Amino acid sequence: MSLVNPTKSTKRIGLLLAVIVLVAFPLIFNNPTVTTIATYCVMYMAIATAWNSFSGFTGYVSLGHAIFFGTGAYTLSLISTGLNMSGGFPVFALVPVAGIAAGALAIPIGFVALRTKRHTFVVITIAAFFIFQLLAENLGFTKGSEGVTLAPGGFAASDYNNPFYYASAVILILTVFLVWHIKRSRFGLQLFAIRDEESRARSLGVKVDRVKLVSFVLSAIPVGMIGAIWAYFIGQIYPQFAFAASFDVTVALMCFFGGLGTLAGPVFGALVLEALQRYLVLSLTIQNLYLIIYGLLFLAVIVLLPEGVLPSIKKQISKRLLPTGADVSFNSPDSATSGIPQASAANKEPVKEGKAL
Amino acid sequence: MKSLFKRSKQRRIGFVIVPAAALLLAACGSGSSNASSSSATSTTASAKPIQIGASLSLTGDFAANGKSFQRGYAIWAEQVNKNGGLLGHKVSMKILDDASSPTQVATNYQDLITSDHVPLIVGPFSSLLTVPAATVAARYGYAMVEGAGGAPGVFTHGLKNVFDVSYPVKDGLLPVANWIKSMPAGKRPTTAAYVTSNNIFAQPQIAPAQAIMQAAGVKTVYNQVFQSETTDFTPLADAIAATHAQVAIISTTSVSKVIAFVKDFITQHYNPEILVGTNGVNQTAFTSAIGTCNANGIIQPNGWYAGYDNTLSHQFVKAYLAKYGGTTSQITASSAEAYGVGEVLADAVNATKSFNQAKILKYLHSGVTFQTLQGPVKFNSKGENVDGVVLGFQWQSKGTKYVQILPASDKQSVAPLFPKPAFCS
């Protein structure tokens, strides 16, 4: 993954390398603790990529994607226990079903929540989150606060984690592929237009409501599928853990850390932060210190690298390698080729939002 | 000027590299410890020390109890070492923090078993974390003796490696119910109000007690389940007060909620003849919040308290005070539960003369009775403690003394304050 102005071929080689590392990792590092952490990392990489494809691309911060995680978890758990499945690989066949359930649920939620503007959207997703957590706690068929226990996977103890790792890796690859496609498609362009200035996008004929809803639903599906794998992996789900309040903020931090709205950012952020957090918790002897370290790390990143780690590094490196001042970063306004009058090239007025409008 | 600028940029990038390095360290650190494997079956006296692994909630929602557990385990390890260790090995506790998360608790036990190769593990805090923890342990054939996973849900999953040294949660209110049942008809209260939080520890206690009391003619006048998200308990407490129920039972997992109810009962001048809280009543947080004098007469069921007359218990209390100082009233039942876990595990190891998990599992399932500071422990096939005794405690002497009152037949029990004296303020 070359960071600087990668050409098509280096990009491809980088991507290939990344996939090889992803596939080979549990074969090389086969310590179960490492593969457990790796499995969670891959899960969060997929979740962060999916979350970012909606919230990072449109600027609508969802704090309710835990709903889809929980829905996926409950779908797999309830169906597999309902059918008395005895573990093993067949249970993974329910993962796509969980994705569909999450996606289907995202339609009405998105339809309602996306009618509001950004600030309100954040809060309405929180409200929706609580509604679903409370439903899971109180409805009969979810088994309430008692939770649902699944049949154990039944895989050999020595590489028990591998099926879950590879299932998550498949979702990760599919999600990254999907988001990569979205990013360079007309659809992606519309999402970015909404993020930068929704009213202008609307006036340019973007079907804003539909585009946002489709993006919301697409981002829910991988989250639901990972939720299902998680439930099977952990073996038992309770409402307060399947629908976890801190889920979305954690994911948002990952996306921001790597670089919101970029493709590699969330993957990188999830990898670093998930591993870092598990490492800090395992290694710090003074309790709660990790909270402080974690928080200060973020404040420092926000102050020093406000665009996130990857975009900032990219900028620094490109500045150093291309000292002429030609700007290769994707966020900067169009570079000027002086002398020639250009009426079309420079049409990007700086966005300044008069907030009362 | 320019070089200064550059240097500062480098620092920024260095800052970013730190977490990435931490990740690598995490991977390498766990990987390299593969090398140190402990052959644990040796019984020679000069054997090398062993680690006993546990994951506890030292942060997050269950942190307060998790820390009590940590103390209990620590004192147990100290006592074991004082008596020459386990099969001649000095023991030390390796405790990881799971931040009250089931995901982390599973990772932690996996790490303890596969990276640290601990020969023995003991359980986490909270029924919510016990199943994920035991599932991982079962995968590697480890027995998990635990002291805080007594909710019915823990035993219905066919796990063959869970052993709870405490009494089963669903039995919690039985002594109170049986006491009420045993009262002469004229004296016996006739109405009861039940309120419980929607929680696997709190909720299962209500129904068995309610059944006994209803059979004894105690009418249920209020019975509600509330959400842990509830912000304002006053309307619930007021509604209970308005029923003038003679028995009020509040089942919660957190001291904050029982405080909220009792505070409101005080302001409403509602004085039930029997007032029971299933959790937190013995804590200083409770008495200091409602006022010591107001605690007078309030009852809590529990498996243990510092005044418990049992040789093992005395040893524990002495060791606790020596290590952590303070007064006996500051020793929580959670610490004792953890200590009890250690006692059972040590007995099993000593009886089988090995750290072999299969042998230990077989022994724990054999139906023998263990003696612990909480009294006798005997496991049924599910791992529940069928000998588990639930005691009833009550604040007496204007809230200055916390004494055992139930079961009435027990020689240690003193006469209960009945009806409960009116609140002081």
Add this chain to the structure above:
Amino acid sequence: MSPDISHDTITSGSETRTEPAQILCLEKVYGGYGGGDVLKGTTFTVSDKSITCIVGPNGAGKSTVATAISGILKIREGQITLDGEPIHTLKPREILKKGIVQVPQNHSLFRKMTVEENVEFGGFLIRDRQQVKTRFEQICELFPIVKEKAKIKAGALSGGQQRLVEFARCMMLSPRIVILDEPTLGLDPQMARSVFRTILEMNKSGVTILLVEQNARAALKLSSHAVVLESGQVRLLGSGREVLENPEIGTLYLGGTSQKQ
């Protein structure tokens, strides 16, 4: 000042004085939002009591010039001077105190407040309430709409009416220079004409006007001076008429050659 801006003897438009003083100068100004510079060495001056019009394509930095002069955007390099004194280091309110007032492109009224409150807000910096009252009476005479709609919420006015209230508000401080950013944007032709008329009146009352206008043809006719901006640099300076009649500029920015309409 800089030698390339010495050809301001050309007169046109409403003002026909010779050698007026240069009150506002921008010298090699660099600056922009977040990502990079929008202004890349912008240099020009504004003559006292002139109407100076800035034209250029989208993204040339016209509005950025306006926000830079009023101090809302801090410039990165170069300087901006008023009567020879640098003002780019000052806070927006200090620049305001010096008599430079901006009416920005997007609607800048307090929508929840009445027209009266809005206009009075123009005198926020005047601490003497009595003085604000007096000035408000004067403004009402200049802008009858303020009196007419005094108690109406500003958000309820039409686009053109809002513009006039914004003008009225900016006059509260008796400014020396008024910067108008796209004052006729989104207005119908009749309303636009009325706005231009008001601008001329303001100018006649002694106020220097710096005008950023998309409707370049109409604006240039009105202007005494013109600045052609392109990619943050000044491409051409001259009188309004000169620019209007420049064949290249005409083709590029004014939508066709400069034939009389």
Add this chain to the structure above:
Amino acid sequence: MSAGTLEMAILDGILTGGVYALMAAGLTLIFGVLDMINIAQGIFVILGAYASYSLEHSFGIGLFEGLIITIPAMFLLGAFIEWAFIRRLGEYNRVSMSILVTYAVTIVIEGVLLLHFGSNYRSLTASYVTQSFHVFGNYLPKIYLYGFLLALASVLVLYFILYKTRLGVSVRAAMDNRFAAQLVGVEVKRVSTLTFAIGVAVTAVGGMVFGAVQPFTPNSSYDLISRLLTIVVLGGLGSVGGALVGALVMVVVEDIISVAWTPTWATLIYFAVLVIVLLLKPQGLFGQREVRAQ
């Protein structure tokens, strides 16, 4: 259930709602002027409660007297946080960034509180905490009444600042149109700092009453902040009056459902009410209708 119980539930709701209104008023002001979502408001309330606790336990300073110290202290903390972090947020992605920054602030403060106080429940005590007035056959807890009156007084002070002072005029201008306020000479940066600081300062009062009414730990802030956010959105972002109404609606709806039907579904019904209100009126009960830009 008797009729008296329902009346009591409503009365309780109004008294408790006043306290929530105060905490939410700070949040809504901060939103209005700074155009940001302050996730840290919850932990500020808890910090306020701990501040009162420390003064009471270490120096024997009473709850109400302690406010003389805690209010300015929280004001300064707010000013510092605004200066150190909030000011650095740009216009771009402001909502997301503000959530992240204030969340980071939250976990740092939470970590510090945990290090210092541990995770055991604490509560504020005073003789009047468990006392009540006997009026019309009902018992009215003193602390709720005091808390309500204090909250009311604080909201009145906020109103006075907003509508009768030059700072208030600036604040309202900045809330209405930040850019325009700058144009007429309002020092928006200074106003932002002051607003944030005032918004945080009221949590000293909110925290004191919260801590007297229910026990708290450093973890208590998360439930609180989700409640406060729903209150300000229900009332209309930026509207202090809206925060008052939103808080009352929240608590009263839950209390009535709890008593008249079941506490099991009370919270869910409130959230459902919120969603329905926002469906019908996306700007909240007292929010200004959003006007599409150009």
